[in-house]
Each structure stands twice: as structure tokens, then as C-alpha cells.
Amino acid sequence: MxxxxxxxxxxxxxxxxxxxxxxxxxxxxxxxxxxxxxxxxxxxxxxxxxxxxxxxxxxxxxxxxxxxxxxxxxxxxxxxxxxxxxxxxxxxxVPGPSLAEAVALHGPWPEAQLRSLGSALAEALDGVHSAGLVHRDVKPANVLLAADGPRLIDFGIARAVGATALTADGSVVGSPGFLSPEQARARTVGPPSDVFSLGCVLAHTATGRPPFGTGGAAAVLYRTVHKDPDLDGVPEGLGRIVRRCLAKEPELRPDTRELLGVFGGFAADGWLPEGLPALVAARAARVLDLPVPDPTVLSGPAPADLAEVPEDPPSPTRRRLLVAGAALGVTAVGGAGAWWRWGRGNAAANTGSARRTRHVLALLGSPDDAFHQNQIRGARLAVEQHNKDAGRTVDLVLRTADDRGTAAGCAAAAARLAADPAVSLVIATGGNATAPAALPPCTEARLTLLIVRADAEDLQGVKMTTGLVLRTTQTTGPPGALLYLNRAVKPDRTVIVHDLATEKESLTTVRIATVHGKLDGETAVEDVAADADFTAAARRIAARPQDAVLFGGVRPERAAACARALRDAGHRGARVGGEHVLGASFLAVGEDWRIGAGYTDASADPRTKAFAAAFRTRHGQAPGPWAAEAYDAVRFAAQGLASLGDDDRSALRGELLRSPWQGITRRIAFDAVEQYFQVEEDTGEFLYRVTGGTARFVTRSDEIDAET
Structure with missing residues (x-):
């Protein structure tokens, strides 16, 4: 919470x-x-x-x-x-953990407890269906565990049987990995769809993994519709009924009454596996001790989709102070728009009598993005450190804006930020699917946009008037991986696997390695069709087992298939790829691959030890991916804002372009003419090695040598 x-x-x-x-x-x-x-x-x-x-x-x-x-x-x-x-x-x-959390923390459940869980959920769905509803989002996260049994929650996308859905037909509603084939195909759903989802939940609880694998939503949906479920590890006594629940055709699935007969009654005693009763009790006790905060009083509505970055964890007193400050801002100048000007204009500093300019930095991203919270925490640390500097000439205020994880949401949120004169700068935290969409509204409003994580080639190919990309893009390929091959491996020949499932992204890497000659030694290209596996290509590559391999695609599941095929074919040479392949499916099979990435592991990188220590002190945990890069983005913005003073925000990008700046992760500099991110002396990229199912930091790209 x-x-x-x-x-x-x-x-x-x-x-x-x-x-x-x-x-x-x-x-x-x-x-x-x-x-x-x-x-x-x-x-x-x-x-x-x-x-x-x-x-x-x-x-x-x-x-x-x-x-x-x-x-x-x-x-x-x-x-x-x-x-x-x-x-x-x-x-x-229900003050208990979700089933998803319980499985993640304590692993798969034994058969006896699975039967009780299945019985309770089947009874819940039987009642739901009898009331004329279809849940449509049965998944482990929507099953809460209480001491006396599970509870099925969140009817937010439930619909009445035969009635119009809350979302229009033709859209996929539900959670990939736990929705039915008819949901994946955006067809009309009924009670059998919930039975399919229940089968997925039971399979996940029995094995600790979703039955249709992990990875991108499109790949999971494809497997849901076309592939058999992975039920290895489901107890023999439940395997048949779970497989029937997962039948592709709705009419072949059992109904809830049949499920109740198979699972038997709910066993109240011992229904939770060992270790979970204590977790459930601890969660319940925590809620009982919660204080209820005093009422807030605002004289005007807060700006939509723009919120102050939360502290973690706060005290009720701290929250009351923050709310009082917000209310004071509204009351002092009258109205929501004026409140944001209160946060931006010339005002007395927090300490001393010097007058400093306040600047609002907006962090644009989705709370559902795996890396967004890392970037919030890195940015927050930078703001707090900056505002403690007695010699500062500007004060920083950090806000967040939710882009909802879509390009349309990102564009809409950016437009609202651009329309707010209080916002001095936007930092886009999302990836290639969202961050580029913020460019048009920011460009139109001449609002500077810093892009931290996205690396789409299009960001390099278009000369932007307000955007600055703080990293290399795909136009340079995965530099860390290329340098590893040239400096450490030095192969006679490197085979570039051109994955046509992501032809545009793969073609960029092929072009860098061949046409632009960024790889030493001989190169060859293996094209793999989008609907083909990598078996044939791997056999041809393994005919020369010491050749190096550069995977040019970006999908983890495709990289995993390539890695598996190379392993099975007996290939023994070096294997490298770029950061986009680092999904669970690839990490499970990509042992000893080297990956070039645009982010550091601040806990393992010797040059970021001070940041990592400060981060742990502030947030109580090690910094995750992209936290240090967001920290640098704020500090880079701060030095530009200090030069800007109280000038119009449209002049900020020019200030940022003028002088190179050294951060803890990389040197930020831009080409004077084309204004793209400039890589000097092979810096700003990082090398990882996949080992034991995890990508572990090896070194910075400028330190790669024959001993790496």
C-alpha cells in the first residue's frame, strides 16, 4: 500500500x-x-x-x-x-496477500491445498455465473488469501451475461497468461472463459509459472490460442481436470458444478501451505494499526494526471504537512493553475533569505512499467540532494504524470504538461512504445523533453527541436556487445542472426555490423523468417562452432528460441545481443551470453558506489535498472535550469546543448549540428553476462579488453 x-x-x-x-x-x-x-x-x-x-x-x-x-x-x-x-x-x-505474491514468495502449492483453493474458487465462480455475471479477469493477483479461505476480487471488468461489456467488443480484456482463447481473439465470452482462467490459476499455483509462458503480451496471447499449456509439475491427481479447463474450445471445458465435484469440499483446517498462515496474519495485523489521516481541504482541483512524487514510507504527520502545503498553494493564489505557478515562480528559498527560482520537473511514465519506480527513486534522490545544496540558485520540485503505458496515453499526458506553464521540463521514463509519442506536443509548446530509456532509431533520425535523447539509439547497435566481440573475443567470423519477426530493429543491427563495418573480421548474415524457429539456422552456424553470433532481434522469446537452438546444435562460440532480449524466457536459457545495455548496475559498477550507498540509505534497497540514469537526467536538467534562471522555458534546450556534462553513468554531449547524443571514446554503454538466469554486470564499455 x-x-x-x-x-x-x-x-x-x-x-x-x-x-x-x-x-x-x-x-x-x-x-x-x-x-x-x-x-x-x-x-x-x-x-x-x-x-x-x-x-x-x-x-x-x-x-x-x-x-x-x-x-x-x-x-x-x-x-x-x-x-x-x-x-x-x-x-x-481483505487484509491478506494475493495468491500471486504467495506463490512468488513461497513457491508452488501441494495437491491438498490446491484442491481446497480450486473448490473455493469454483464455488465463487458458480455464484458469479448464477447471478448473471462473468468475471473476465480471474488471475492470481485477483485472489486474496485470508485465514478462513480465499476471496475472488475485482469485478472491474465483469459484465452481465448477454449484455454490452464495459469495453467494446473487438478489444482484448483481461490479463495475458490467464485469459481464455476467446478473450485473446476478442470474441464474446461466457462462463467457460472464467473456467479457462481458473485452470490457468491452478496450473500457475501448482508449478510457480504461467501455463502459457512469459514474455511479450502478443507472444503469450499467441501461445494461449495455438499452443498446448505447460503443465509439467501439476500433481497427477489434478492434471486431467486442469487440462480440461484449458481446452481451446469453450464447450469442451467442465462447468463449475463439475469442478466442485472433482475438487471436493473446502478443507478449512490446513488449507494454506506451510509458511503462509504467518504471512496472512502479519498482513492483517498491519492493517489494524493503520491511522486514518485528517481531512484534506483544497480550494480547487489538482491538475489532472500530475501528482507530487510520494515519499516512502510516509508518516501521517508528514502527509498532513504536504497536504497543508498544497492547500496553502491553492488558497494563496486562487485556483489550480495558479497553484502550479506558486510552485514555479520566484519565491524565498527554504533556508536563508536568498531568492531562488522554483522549477517543476515532470517525470512521465506508467506505474505499471517495471522500471518506472526505479527512475522515480533515482530522480527523487537527485532532487533532494540538489535542494540541500546551500549554494544552489534554483529549487526543484518533482512531479509525476501517468502515461498509462500507451503511446496515446503518453501523447495526451505530454499535451497536458505542455499546456501547463509551471512545468519547466519533462523527463520521459518509458520505452520505445511510449516515450516518442511525447515529442509532438512538447515540440509544439517548446517544452524540453529528456528521453532517458527509449532508444528507437527514429529518435536519432529526426532532428528534434525540443527533445534530447540521453543515450545512444539503435542506430549504433548494441555497442557494449560489439566492443566485447572486437576487444575480448576477436572471432574470425561473426554470424548476425537477422530475426525477421522484428525486421526493422534487426536490420539496424545487421547494417551496423556489415555495411558500417563495426565488427572486425568476417561477417555473415542468417535470415530467420518470422514464422520459423531457429533450428535450421543454428545447425548451419554450428558447422563452424567457434564462430561468434550476434542476435539482431529484440524479442526475449525469439532470443530464447535462438539460444536454445544454438545450444542444442552444439555451437560453442561467443553469443551476444542487445538489452531488449533481457526477458524471463531468454534469461532462463541464455547462459553465458553477453548483452550490451544502456543502463548500469549501480550496485556493481565501481563508478556509482556513492550513488548506490545514498540510494540504499534513502530508499532502503539497492537501486534497480535505470535509477542511476534518471538521477543523471535530473542533475543534467538542474545545471541547465541554473543557467536558465527565470527565463522562458523554451530557452532551456539551448542551455543544455551548449556544454558537455559528466554524470555518474555517462558523459552527456550532443553533436553541434545534428544535435544527437554523441558517444565519445566508447563510453556510456555497459556489458552484462547472463549466468544462473540473471544478467550480471561485467563492466563499462570503455573498460572492455581482452581479459573481459
């Missing part, structure tokens, strides 16, 4: 909010206390969804249907308001 943001209300529909349980594309889920004193989970739907014609009527109907559920293993609805500006639904709160 996270603390409330200053922009969050303190009361919704008479429910006093105590914290945030989560946030997603549809809205925010809060922990709240009802008017009667009971804890509940209160889900608030974003206003833009409520503006959809017919949404409120559907929301009201489905809330009423959910409220009518009297099923033992679901959570009751305790309140709802379909007419609020942001409609909300409150359900009883």
Missing part, C-alpha cells in the same frame, strides 16, 4: 481514505474506512471513462448485480455511486 497523494481527496461518499492500494488505466483503488468503521477497498473510475455514452448505465447495472452476490468466496459490495463525477464502487477489504 502507498500513501495518499496530496491531490487525493480525504473522503469519498462518506468513506475516509487511508491509502492507495493500486492504480491502473481505469482508475485508482483506495483503502478506506466506511461510515460504519469497516475497512473497504474503494475503486474510483477515471472521469474520462464516465464521459463515455452509456457508461454510467452499464456501471450502475453491473454494480447492482455485484451487490446482489451472496457468495461465500467473493467480497461483498458495500457501496457505489454511478452518478458521481468519478463513479466509485466499494467492497469489503
Amino acid at each position: 502507498e500513501r495518499l497523494l496530496p491531490s487525493d481527496p480525504s473522503v469519498i461518499g462518506g468513506h475516509r481514505l487511508a491509502g492507495r492500494l493500486g492504480a491502473g488505466g481505469m482508475g485508482v483503488v483506495y483503502l478506506a474506512r466506511s461510515p460504519h468503521g469497516a475497512w473497504c477497498a474503494l475503486k474510483v473510475i477515471r472521469a474520462e471513462y464516465a464521459d463515455d455514452p452509456g457508461f454510467r448505465a452499464r456501471f450502475r447495472r453491473e454494480a447492482e448485480l455485484a451487490a446482489g452476490l451472496a457468495v461465500r468466496w467473493t467480497v461483498p459490495v458495500v457501496g457505489a455511486d454511478a452518478e458521481a463525477r468519478e463513479p466509485w464502487l466499494a467492497t469489503a477489504y
Whole structure:
């Protein structure tokens, strides 16, 4: 659970909010206390969804249907308001871990406990279906574990059988890896779809892995529709029924009544595997001790999608101070837009009498992005260190903006930031699928955009007027991997695997290695069709087993297939690739591959020891990928803002372009004419080695030598 943001209300529909349980594309889920004193989970739907014609009527109907559920293993609805500006639904709160967390922490479940789990969830779904609902998102994260049994939660995308869905037909609704083939094909779903998802949940709980593998959503959906599930490890006594649940055709699956007969009744005694009762009890005790914060009073609404970066962990007193500060800002200048000017204009510094300019830096990304929180923490540390410097001439304020993990969401969020004159600079934390979409609105508003992580070739090929990419792009290939081959391996020949499943990205690497001659020695190219495996290519490569291999694709599952084929064919030479292949599927089979990446491991990199120590002190954990790079982005921005003073924000990019700047991760410099990121002396890239299912830091690219 996270603390409330200053922009969050303190009361919704008479429910006093105590914290945030989560946030997603549809809205925010809060922990709240009802008017009667009971804890509940209160889900608030974003206003833009409520503006959809017919949404409120559907929301009201489905809330009423959910409220009518009297099923033992679901959570009751305790309140709802379909007419609020942001409609909300409150359900009883279960203070236990999710099944997903339990499996991750304690591993697969034995057969006896699996039967109790299956029985309870089948009974819950039987009641759901009898009430005329289909859940449509049965997954481990939506199963909470209480001492007396599991609870199926989150009917946020449930729909009445035969009625129009909350999302239009033709879109995929649910969670890849646990949704049915008919959901993957965006077809009409009924109760059998939930049975398929239940089969996925049981298989995952029995084995510790999803039955259709991991990786990109498209690959998982493809396997769900076309491939057999991986049920290796499911107890023999449950294997047949789980396989029937996972039948591709809905009519071949058992119904919930048959499942209840197979699983038997719920065994209340010992239904949780060893170790989990203590975890459940600890979570329940933690909630009982939670304070409820004092009410917040705001005289105007906070700007949409822009929130102060939360502390971690906060105290209730700290939150009240933050909220009071926000309220003071609104009241002092009257209105939401003026509040942001209060955060930006000339104001007395926190200490002393010197007057400093305040600048708002907005971190644009998705909370669902695996690396976003790392970057928030790295950026926060940079801001805090900067603001403690008595000699500073500017104060920094860090905010976040949610791009919802899509290009459209990123463009919309960037447009809102660009329209706010208080924002001095935007730092895009997302990857190639989202960050480039922020360019057009920032360009139109002449708002400087720093791109930390994305490396799409298009970012290099277009001369930008406001954007600056703080790393090399795909136009240089994976430099760390190329340098490793040239300096450490020195092969007579390198074979570049041109994966046509991602032809554009692969072609860039092929061109760098061959046309531009970035690899020493002879090169050859193996084309692999998008619908082919790598077996034939691997056999040809293994005919010369000492040749090096450079994988040019970007999909982890394709890289995994290539690695597996090379291993099985007996290839013994060096194997390298770029950072985009570092997914779970590849790491499981890519032993001893070397990977070139644009981010460092700050805990292992000798040049970032001070940062790593400060990060641990501040956040209580080691810095993750891209944390140090976000730290550098803020510090780079700060030196430009110091030169800018109180000038118009449109002049900031020019200030940043003028002089090279040395960060802890790399030297940031730009070509004077073309204004692209300039690599000097092979710096700013990093080499990793895959070992034991993990990518481990080896060295910086400029330190690669024959001994690496």
C-alpha cells in the first residue's frame, strides 16, 4: 500500500481514505474506512471513462448485480455511486496477500491445498455465473488469501451475461497468461472463459509459472490460442481436470458444478501451505494499526494526471504537512493553475533569505512499467540532494504524470504538461512504445523533453527541436556487445542472426555490423523468417562452432528460441545481443551470453558506489535498472535550469546543448549540428553476462579488453 497523494481527496461518499492500494488505466483503488468503521477497498473510475455514452448505465447495472452476490468466496459490495463525477464502487477489504505474491514468495502449492483453493474458487465462480455475471479477469493477483479461505476480487471488468461489456467488443480484456482463447481473439465470452482462467490459476499455483509462458503480451496471447499449456509439475491427481479447463474450445471445458465435484469440499483446517498462515496474519495485523489521516481541504482541483512524487514510507504527520502545503498553494493564489505557478515562480528559498527560482520537473511514465519506480527513486534522490545544496540558485520540485503505458496515453499526458506553464521540463521514463509519442506536443509548446530509456532509431533520425535523447539509439547497435566481440573475443567470423519477426530493429543491427563495418573480421548474415524457429539456422552456424553470433532481434522469446537452438546444435562460440532480449524466457536459457545495455548496475559498477550507498540509505534497497540514469537526467536538467534562471522555458534546450556534462553513468554531449547524443571514446554503454538466469554486470564499455 502507498500513501495518499496530496491531490487525493480525504473522503469519498462518506468513506475516509487511508491509502492507495493500486492504480491502473481505469482508475485508482483506495483503502478506506466506511461510515460504519469497516475497512473497504474503494475503486474510483477515471472521469474520462464516465464521459463515455452509456457508461454510467452499464456501471450502475453491473454494480447492482455485484451487490446482489451472496457468495461465500467473493467480497461483498458495500457501496457505489454511478452518478458521481468519478463513479466509485466499494467492497469489503481483505487484509491478506494475493495468491500471486504467495506463490512468488513461497513457491508452488501441494495437491491438498490446491484442491481446497480450486473448490473455493469454483464455488465463487458458480455464484458469479448464477447471478448473471462473468468475471473476465480471474488471475492470481485477483485472489486474496485470508485465514478462513480465499476471496475472488475485482469485478472491474465483469459484465452481465448477454449484455454490452464495459469495453467494446473487438478489444482484448483481461490479463495475458490467464485469459481464455476467446478473450485473446476478442470474441464474446461466457462462463467457460472464467473456467479457462481458473485452470490457468491452478496450473500457475501448482508449478510457480504461467501455463502459457512469459514474455511479450502478443507472444503469450499467441501461445494461449495455438499452443498446448505447460503443465509439467501439476500433481497427477489434478492434471486431467486442469487440462480440461484449458481446452481451446469453450464447450469442451467442465462447468463449475463439475469442478466442485472433482475438487471436493473446502478443507478449512490446513488449507494454506506451510509458511503462509504467518504471512496472512502479519498482513492483517498491519492493517489494524493503520491511522486514518485528517481531512484534506483544497480550494480547487489538482491538475489532472500530475501528482507530487510520494515519499516512502510516509508518516501521517508528514502527509498532513504536504497536504497543508498544497492547500496553502491553492488558497494563496486562487485556483489550480495558479497553484502550479506558486510552485514555479520566484519565491524565498527554504533556508536563508536568498531568492531562488522554483522549477517543476515532470517525470512521465506508467506505474505499471517495471522500471518506472526505479527512475522515480533515482530522480527523487537527485532532487533532494540538489535542494540541500546551500549554494544552489534554483529549487526543484518533482512531479509525476501517468502515461498509462500507451503511446496515446503518453501523447495526451505530454499535451497536458505542455499546456501547463509551471512545468519547466519533462523527463520521459518509458520505452520505445511510449516515450516518442511525447515529442509532438512538447515540440509544439517548446517544452524540453529528456528521453532517458527509449532508444528507437527514429529518435536519432529526426532532428528534434525540443527533445534530447540521453543515450545512444539503435542506430549504433548494441555497442557494449560489439566492443566485447572486437576487444575480448576477436572471432574470425561473426554470424548476425537477422530475426525477421522484428525486421526493422534487426536490420539496424545487421547494417551496423556489415555495411558500417563495426565488427572486425568476417561477417555473415542468417535470415530467420518470422514464422520459423531457429533450428535450421543454428545447425548451419554450428558447422563452424567457434564462430561468434550476434542476435539482431529484440524479442526475449525469439532470443530464447535462438539460444536454445544454438545450444542444442552444439555451437560453442561467443553469443551476444542487445538489452531488449533481457526477458524471463531468454534469461532462463541464455547462459553465458553477453548483452550490451544502456543502463548500469549501480550496485556493481565501481563508478556509482556513492550513488548506490545514498540510494540504499534513502530508499532502503539497492537501486534497480535505470535509477542511476534518471538521477543523471535530473542533475543534467538542474545545471541547465541554473543557467536558465527565470527565463522562458523554451530557452532551456539551448542551455543544455551548449556544454558537455559528466554524470555518474555517462558523459552527456550532443553533436553541434545534428544535435544527437554523441558517444565519445566508447563510453556510456555497459556489458552484462547472463549466468544462473540473471544478467550480471561485467563492466563499462570503455573498460572492455581482452581479459573481459
